[in-house]
Every structure is written in structure tokens, then in C-alpha cells.
Amino acid sequence: MKFERYGIGIIKGLSVTIRHLLRHPTVVQYPEQRLNISRRTRGNELIWNQEKCTGCATCAKSCPLGAIEITTSTNPVENKYAVEKYQIDTGYCIQCGLCVEACPYAALYFSYNFECAKYRRWELVQDKEKMRETPERKVSGYFYPERATKLPRQTLLIERITEKD
Amino acid sequence: MALKTEPFVLNLGPVHPSTHGVFRMRATLDGEVVVDIEPIFGYLHRGVEKLAEQRTYTGIIPLTDRLDYISAMNNNFAYCLAVEKLAGIKVPERAEYIRVIMAELQRIAAFLIAVGAFLNDCGAYFTPFLYMFREREKIVDLFEMVSGQRLTYNYMRVGGVSQDLPEEFLPALRKFVDEMPRFIDEYDRLLMQNEILLARAKGVGILTKEQAINASASGPVLRASGVKWDIRKADPYSIYDRFEFDIPTGTVGDCYDRYRVRVEEMRQSLRIIKQAMAQIPSGPVRAEVPHLIRPPVGEAYARIESPKGELGFYLVSDNSIAPYRCHIRPPSLINLTALREMVRGWKVADLIIIFGSIDITVGEIDR
Numbered sequence: 001m002k003f004e005r006y007g008i009g010i011i012k013g014l015s016v017t018i019r020h021l022l023r024h025p026t027v028v029q030y031p032e033q034r035l036n037i038s039r040r041t042r043g044n045e046l047i048w049n050q051e052k053c054t055g056c057a058t059c060a061k062s063c064p065l066g067a068i069e070i071t072t073s074t075n076p077v078e079n080k081y082a083v084e085k086y087q088i089d090t091g092y093c094i095q096c097g098l099c100v101e102a103c104p105y106a107a108l109y110f111s112y113n114f115e116c117a118k119y120r121r122w123e124l125v126q127d128k129e130k131m132r133e134t135p136e137r138k139v140s141g142y143f144y145p146e147r148a149t150k151l152p153r154q155t156l157l158i159e160r161i162t163e164k165d
Numbered sequence: 166m167a168l169k170t171e172p173f174v175l176n177l178g179p180v181h182p183s184t185h186g187v188f189r190m191r192a193t194l195d196g197e198v199v200v201d202i203e204p205i206f207g208y209l210h211r212g213v214e215k216l217a218e219q220r221t222y223t224g225i226i227p228l229t230d231r232l233d234y235i236s237a238m239n240n241n242f243a244y245c246l247a248v249e250k251l252a253g254i255k256v257p258e259r260a261e262y263i264r265v266i267m268a269e270l271q272r273i274a275a276f277l278i279a280v281g282a283f284l285n286d287c288g289a290y291f292t293p294f295l296y297m298f299r300e301r302e303k304i305v306d307l308f309e310m311v312s313g314q315r316l317t318y319n320y321m322r323v324g325g326v327s328q329d330l331p332e333e334f335l336p337a338l339r340k341f342v343d344e345m346p347r348f349i350d351e352y353d354r355l356l357m358q359n360e361i362l363l364a365r366a367k368g369v370g371i372l373t374k375e376q377a378i379n380a381s382a383s384g385p386v387l388r389a390s391g392v393k394w395d396i397r398k399a400d401p402y403s404i405y406d407r408f409e410f411d412i413p414t415g416t417v418g419d420c421y422d423r424y425r426v427r428v429e430e431m432r433q434s435l436r437i438i439k440q441a442m443a444q445i446p447s448g449p450v451r452a453e454v455p456h457l458i459r460p461p462v463g464e465a466y467a468r469i470e471s472p473k474g475e476l477g478f479y480l481v482s483d484n485s486i487a488p489y490r491c492h493i494r495p496p497s498l499i500n501l502t503a504l505r506e507m508v509r510g511w512k513v514a515d516l517i518i519i520f521g522s523i524d525i526t527v528g529e530i531d532r
Binding site: 007008009010012013015016017020026037038039040041042058062063064094095096097098101102110140142143145148153154156157158159 | 220221223224225226227228292296299302303306307309310311312313314317319327328329331333337340341344351354355356357358359360361362363456
């Protein structure tokens with residue numbers, strides 16, 4: 001290290017930080033400002049369609065953690081399986097999405113919600129009633145591209161910050 | 166007249182900001198000089214290899230996300246290659262290109278964290294780290310777009326990838342690739358010639374060529390020592406033989422070289438992404454694979470060049486739905502074995518820098 005160039009590197013570095021002072025902020029103030037999340041978001045809940053489900057339990061078999069519990073009984077009159085119990089312990093769920101991909105009848109979806117914190121452990125268990133699609137429990141477009149197109153476009157940082165310097 | 170002193174044992178970690186996770190080093194010091202060091206790990210052991218023996222071949226992919234959690238795509242990639250080799254599955258052309266784009270994006274993201282954390286250890290406290298996190302955020306946005314999550318992507322599947330790219334992905338990626346070189350130049354301006362960094366990192370923690378090869382180090386640690394070894398060139402997997410890129414190497418093998426090699430590799434990764442974007446064909450993204458894969462009896466080892474080095478998966482099949490044995494060769498663990506040779510004779514403050522320059526992820530070491 002030569003003595004005469006002592007400090008030049010530091011001044012160069014400081015010029016970068018000073019230029020950053022004039023840039024747009026990258027962060028958003030989260031609870032007040034919200035960005036659109038991905039259309040394929042794997043939310044904290046699963047949504048289940050009772051009409052489409054045949055009780056084949058492919059989802060339960062494909063779950064790597066065994067978080068899905070399903071009990072079926074035969075219905076000889078209508079010649080089909082009746083789903084008696086269908087529940088997911090979202091406390092165990094790692095949101096890998098293998099159950100949604102495995103479902104052959106398109107009866108299981110991810111929700112678009114991500115703020116699903118609960119006060120009690122047992123509130124995390126989703127039963128049949130808590131898995132219905134409702135206006136506040138929206139369906140995500142994960143693995144269903146036709147549903148994804150209906151969701152708002154994801155905000156990207158690369159498009160949000162347009163700077164020329 | 167030398168004063169006779171007793172060696173002092175200092176425990177660094179397991180909860181220490183500069184050990185990058187729950188990792189412990191027992192350093193024996195003579196005054197401030199490191200005499201010996203013993204890495205102690207296992208605080209994050211989850212038994213991934215044993216868990217893998219009870220799961221289906223598809224169900225292991227989420228587990229591999231959690232090995233080296235800052236480069237989850239590469240772990241998926243290596244594991245899927247191993248299963249495809251074992252079961253003889255052909256991957257569609259478009260899926261191969263998507264995989265390469267994802268792996269290279271992930272490499273840039275991982276190097277941004279590695280370089281940022283290294284500069285953090287050097288004392289450039291959080292300013293460069295947060296600049297680099299801004300660029301990583303752009304990559305993570307792209308990953309969120311294709312896979313739906315930001316850290317544990319679980320995107321690649323045996324025989325392809327889980328879903329096709331959304332139509333807004335490629336324009337956003339093009340914009341990122343165009344912008345990114347400017348930011349890498351900015352990192353260069355920020356600290357590459359900084360006198361304090363040069364004084365602290367140049368000539369510190371030298372790992373010679375012979376030592377690096379003897380320790381079977383791989384990745385940037387090996388390349389910084391001057392060995393031109395990259396599995397993407399030496400043993401091309403997937404479609405890496407179609408792309409043109411250089412292997413940046415260091416000369417001395419000190420901390421500064423390791424830092425520079427990582428920055429240079431980001432540029433090379435961008436080159437690969439540019440070529441892949443130009444060549445990407447249309448078509449299916451997933452081969453026809455049965456829901457429960459039962460590979461024939463046998464064994465397979467597949468390795469890739471992950472951001473940390475050579476990541477290998479060794480699978481033994483007994484024709485059931487779960488592997489008989491799954492062994493993981495984590496690059497961080499092997500690179501860590503060279504730490505003792507690097508730090509001997511340096512001071513405690515240098516120990517932190519040398520350790521930071523290896524760039525480990527504890528999730529991968531303990532598995």
C-alpha cells in the first residue's frame with residue numbers, strides 16, 4: 001500500500017454512500033403501507049372444496065409431515081366416499097405445496113392470506129368449516145394459473161424503484 | 166526475554182453474531198494470538214439424512230430446502246439431479262433452462278449475503294450488507310413470483326420444475342440482468358480499494374494451493390487459492406456445457422482473494438443467465454413421472470457447484486418409495502476443515518475475518 005494513495009479508496013466509498021442519501025427509500029412502512037404479494041403465494045392456510053373432494057386421501061399421503069388428517073366412510077346409496085373428517089394442523093404445515101400439487105380433482109388450494117397468527121396452539125388446527133373459501137379467505141394461484149390471473153399483480157422492487165443515476 | 170504465559174481457552178459461540186448461526190469455536194490463545202482452534206458443531210442437527218429415509222422421493226425436496234437455507238434452489242437442483250440419475254428420468258429442455266436460471270440467480274443472492282457478511286465482519290458495519298440486501302431482495306422477488314415463497318422455495322421437482330414461469334417473469338429478469346452490473350461496480354467502488362479493508366484482509370488467512378487441495382476444499386475457497394476448478398466446467402451437469410463463462414481465480418488465497426472471487430463470480434453468473442434467457446425454448450416443464458417414484462436397485466451420486474462449493478447427494482435405492490440411504494456432502498463442512506490451518510498464528514480479530522471469508526451456513530454443516 002503506497003502512502004500517496006492513502007485515503008482515495010475511502011473517499012471513493014464515501015461518494016457511494018453520499019449518493020445513496022439522494023435515492024428513493026427501498027423499504028416500506030409495513031402495517032400502513034402494503035405491497036402486493038406474489039400471485040402464487042403459499043399462504044398460511046389451506047382451502048378445501050368439499051364438492052370436488054372425493055376422499056381419495058392423496059393429499060394426506062403426499063404430505064411429508066403428516067399434517068393432514070382425513071377420515072372417510074363409504075356411502076352405498078350414492079356409491080361414493082363421504083368425507084367425515086378433514087383437518088389440517090397448520091402448526092405442522094411447512095407450506096411445501098405438495099398436497100396441492102398432488103390433488104387429482106383440484107379440490108385443495110392455498111390461501112392468499114399470510115397474516116394468520118393465533119393466540120392459542122389449538123386455533124391453528126383447521127377443520128372443515130375453517131377451510132371453506134370465503135371473501136376474506138381468498139384462494140391463491142399456486143398451481144392454478146387461471147386463478148392466478150385474477151389476483152392483483154405482484155409489486156416488484158425492481159419496478160418500484162426506477163432510478164437513472 | 167520472553168515471558169512464559171499459559172494458553173487461554175476462549176469459546177466463541179454458539180450464540181455469537183460473527184459465527185453466522187449456532188456454531189462454536191474453541192480457540193486456544195496465547196495472549197491475543199490464536200494457537201489452535203477446534204470447531205464444535207451439532208447445535209443445529211436435525212437429522213435430515215435419517216428423516217430422508219422415511220419419506221418419499223418427492224417429500225425429501227422440502228427437507229433439502231432447509232440444508233443451506235440461503236441457497237435453497239441449488240439444494241433442490243442437486244437432489245433432483247441425484248434422483249433423476251438414479252431413476253433414469255429425462256428432463257424437458259425448458260425445465261433445464263429454468264433450472265439453470267434459478268441456480269445462477271440463487272448463486273448471486275448467496276454471494277451477496279456472503280460478501281455482505283464478510284464486510285460486516287471486517288467492520289464495515291451493515292452499510293454494504295444492506296446495500297447488497299437490496300439487490301438480493303430483487304432476486305427474492307423473482308423467486309417469490311415463480312415459487313410463491315421467499316426462502317424455502319421447494320420449486321424443483323424430480324423430472325423438471327413444479328410450474329412454468331409466469332409471463333411477467335422474463336421481462337423482470339431482463340431488467341434485473343441489465344441493471345445488476347452497475348450495482349456490482351458500485352460495490353467495487355464502495356470497498357474494493359478501501360485502505361482499511363486492504364490492510365485487514367490482504368495477506369490474512371492464506372490457504373495455499375496444496376493445503377486447499379489436501380483439505381478437499383471446493384468452491385470460492387479453492388478457486389481463491391489459484392486452482393481453476395469448477396464443477397460446471399470440469400464435470401458439466403444439466404446443460405452447463407452450452408454456456409460460455411470464465412472461472413475467476415485468486416492468486417494468493419487470502420481473505421481478499423476469496424472476497425474478490427465471489428464478486429467476480431456474480432458477473433459470470435449474470436453472463437450465464439443472459440445466455441440462458443436468449444436460448445430458452447418453449448415446451449413442457451415437467452417430465453411424466455409417477456406420483457410415487459420407485460427407482461431400480463442401485464446407487465447414484467450427483468454433484469453440483471453450489472455457491473459454497475461442491476454439493477453432492479448420494480442416494481441408495483432398494484426399489485421402494487423411500488431411499489435406503491441418503492448422504493449429503495455439504496461444501497461448508499469440508500471447507501471448514503481448512504480453518505485450523507488458516508488461522509494459526511493470527512490474532513482473534515483476524516480469526517473472525519478468516520472465518521467469515523469461508524462463508525459457511527450452519528444448517529448445512531449440521532444437517
